[in-house]
């Protein structure tokens with residue numbers, strides 16, 4: 001199955017189990033693989049025949065930047081479900097990273113795969 005790819009989408013959000021994380025937004029980074037048949041758009045050369053990754057990034061950014069969750073698992077789940085609800089992709093593989101959470105790491109995170 002073909003995939004529309006989004007790499008290193010950066011969004012700030014309120015996310016975490018500690019009180020200090022609930023006071024200020026922190027950086028999050030997302031990688032997404034959206035399973036979608038790209039043949040029709042490749043034939044028509046028409047944006048309406050594909051998944052517009054600009055719209056996906058814009059909707060994810062709006063949702064995540066307005067969210068307030070404790071666990072990255074919760075935010076990842078809700079983000080993947082929103083994509084499946086709004087876009088005709090068959091499967092979403094979503095990785096969500098917190099680059100500032102744990103000292104001496106580049107990042108910590110979660111990776112989930114959800115299907116229609």
Ligand SMILES: Nc1nc2c(c(=O)[nH]1)N=C([C@H](O)[C@@H](O)CO)CN2
Nearest residue numbers: 015016017018070071072073098101
């Ligand atoms: N599996 C998880 N473990 C932890 C999370 C999380 O969201 N999922 N969150 C925290 C803290 O908020 C941490 O990111 C900041 O100190 C700890 N463990």
